[in-house]
Amino acid sequence: MRTINYGIIGCGMMGQEHLRNIALLPETRVAAIYEPDAEQAQRSLAIAPDAEIVSSVAALLAIETLDCLLVAAPNHLHVDLFEEIARTRPLPLLIEKPLFTSSEQVDRLRQLEASYPAPVWVAMEYRYMPPIQKLIDEAKDATGGITMLTIREHRFPFLPKVGDWNRFNRNTGGTFVEKCCHFFDLMRLLMQSEPVRVMASAGQDVNHLDEVYNGETPDIWDAGFVIVEFENGTRAMLELCMYAEGSRYQEEITAVGPKGKIEAKVPGPGRFWPEHLGAAPVPQVIVSPRNPPGPVTIDVPVDATALAAGDHNGSTLYQHQKFVEVVRQSGVPEVTLECGRKAVEMGLAAQLSATTGQTVDLTSH
Structure with a gap:
């Protein structure tokens, strides 16, 4: 079984919870992290010491070994980041809720929903x-x-x-x-x-x-x-x-x-x-x-x-287990962009x- 390499965008409180749960998955690792806050980046390295800390989203997306991405940045950045990923390197994506924050962003999200070529899983942890x-x-x-x-x-x-x-x-x-x-x-x-x-x-x-x-x-x-x-x-x-x-x-x-x-x-x-x-x-x-x-x-x-x-009753781990299987098998996410x-x-x-x-x-x- 090949190792799945995650790239992480945003490693504040929720991003670090994702890091702890990814560390529990077999043949899965965090390869790279983009976190602009220096203190949070250092805390992230304490959880994922083998990860490479990069200085931009572009630098992260340029890492060839990545198999999938996680976006756990602040809410209002989600659509911008999603669009940058779609333009640059549309890998399988786990994106934190909420997908967007205002009605003005709905059309942009619908365009991504119609055109993104890889699986996208919206992180609705409570289901799990x-x-x-x-x-x-x-x-x-x-x-x-x-x-x-x-x-x-x-x-x-x-x-x-x-x-x-x-x-x-x-x-x-x-x-x-x-x-x-x-x-x-x-x-x-x-x-x-x-x-x-x-x-x-x-x-x-x-x-x-x-x-x-x-x-x-x-x-x-x-x-x-x-x-x-x-x-x-x-x-x-x-x-x-x-x-x-x-x-x-x-x-x-x-x-x-x-x-x-x-x-x-x-x-x-x-x-x-x-x-x-x-x-x-x-x-x-x-x-x-x-x-x-x-x-x-x-x-x-x-x-x-x-x-x-x-902090979510184990659900973050169970969600990642299912997401990694989607990445390995090019499967269909249970929580779709439409759901989000x-x-x-x-x-x-x-x-x-x-x-x-x-x-x-x-x-x-």
């Missing part, structure tokens, strides 16, 4: 968290077909990032794009239908109000609700609170249908769990049939090595709805 994967696998049988879906995330505030780029909507696309495109992707996946209307209410209630960067106060929201209606008549709701880090579970996903209910309960990163409370919670899936009634709780533990390699684009379009619609107080119709998009 073991408890969420189990819910996805069993939802149809447990519910008899989902009619209602609720996703609740009660978590810690946005973490500091290089240059504080994630404090401002112009860089992130807004909280419903940056943080929540994962959840809109899960909605489409579970409902097996396309969204037609989005209604949202959100705001900046608690976090970052006393922070100032170059004379500016952050404008990212920290709480909100989103309701989505789908073509097939089903409905989904997102509840987000980013000042609820004292919660036992960070994500709670509930799917309901005529046969019953299935829930996934996912704890946050173990490094944030208070030591005085002992071991961090184990993820769970709970199946509650209507007939005969009675919930069944199933623990879904995550492999300790995968858990220790990042539509998740962002839903997030942008939620941002617009919460800003205007109006329902956003997606059927005209």
